[in-house]
Amino acid sequence: MTWTAELEGRSGGVPAGRRVRMERRYRRLLTLYPRAHRREHAEEMIGVLFAAAEADARIRAPKPVAWALRTGQHVADCADLVAGAARIRGRMLGQRVRQAIRSSWIVRDPRWSDALAVISVIAPLLLLVAALAEFHLPQAVASSLTGDPHWRPTATLGLSDLPLAAGAPAVAVLALLRLRRLAGLAAIAAAIGQGPLTGYASPVVAFTVLLACTAAAALLLSPGPGRGLALLTRGGAALIGAGALILGGFSVGGDVWLASPGGFTKGLGSEVTGLPGDLLIATVLVAVAVGCLRAPVSRRVLALLAIPVIPYAVLWQEKLASDLFGQAGGASASIPSSLPLLYLPPLLLAGVIIAGTWVARRRAIRQGTPASPAGPRSAVSA
């Protein structure tokens, strides 16, 4: 639709020939605007421009003055159209840059991105529990629950415990303050500080090192704890809290039962180290796993949580052997810890996850469909 055709012969104050030229010029300048803006506002803007031009044309003045006024206003309107387009495009560019900065490094698949966001809540929490276990706090809570008198909080720390004891609270506080990148870097520092390559094949150290690495990946590659908290249901959060307490109370401080002579393990009491403890840990892990299988995001949370938990399985089978056969380390019944046993399976799992998502993305690009179907995102119920 053109205004020229509509207004031909009408006394708008602007002669028809001039009106045609003006409209052509306005339309040319409007091509500078983004397509969506043009589609929504172009006709409306031309209407406003002509309404203003008609008002200018009605000003009574000597002919040369009126001509100068009209021409000046038209030039000013044209310049203003260019400036308006520049402002809108500049704002859009700014938004795109801000969006790119916000989403830089964030995993594109929404289900993995959400799973990492949930992990960015869980992993710092578990890391904090592991750090508190250095002071025997979760063990003391677990002991008070089971009636075992042997665990008391302690303030004595070895030098090698410092990276975890100091790093984990830093990660948790930074994550809480929504400073996810800084929290991610603190988690990397905590992982490196624990010295996974020192050659000490401890499942406890492997668990906390891999947990710190998982926390770092989750914090750096996802929208962060805000999104993770929004996805966590109350039941899921409660189950994770219970899991954290049990992991902290019954296993993270487990080096006491594993590294000590056989008699000492027995002396700890059956509530913590015996079969009921094993079954409790197994029950919680199975409950978390079963709960996680229900939704796509939860399944991915489970896969990511498995990375740090695999060394824990080594710890658990040693403990189980010890409980069953009555000796620390489980004597010949358990598979002894070693660096390859502790670190290779988690690294393989991480590799499989990365390769799997990469292949899925490539396939989706080839088929011209998004990697994940759009739709409501699943809440994490476990």
Add this chain to the structure above:
Amino acid sequence: MQEPTFLILTALAAGAQHGYGIMSDVTRISDGRVRLRAGTLYAALDRLKADGMVSSDKEEVVDGRLRRYYRITDEGTAALAAEVRRIRANAAVAASRLGLAGGTV
């Protein structure tokens, strides 16, 4: 808040208006000092809509011309009220330092 934004929100505070109506009202409100042009007006409206301060109202065709009306939202009203309080407070301080009677201008 920039002056054109303030004047556009002030124009819409009295009721929904179409583009040319806002332009004329802004000229009237500013006593002829500010003349908004189409490029500036629609860039400002675009931003205000994105910020949720203004929304599109009805549309009509008058004399073959499309008129879309805009209205101020609750968010826009709150922002305008906050700006009015800020300007009033600044003006009161300036007036009192200038020794104007009653600290008002």
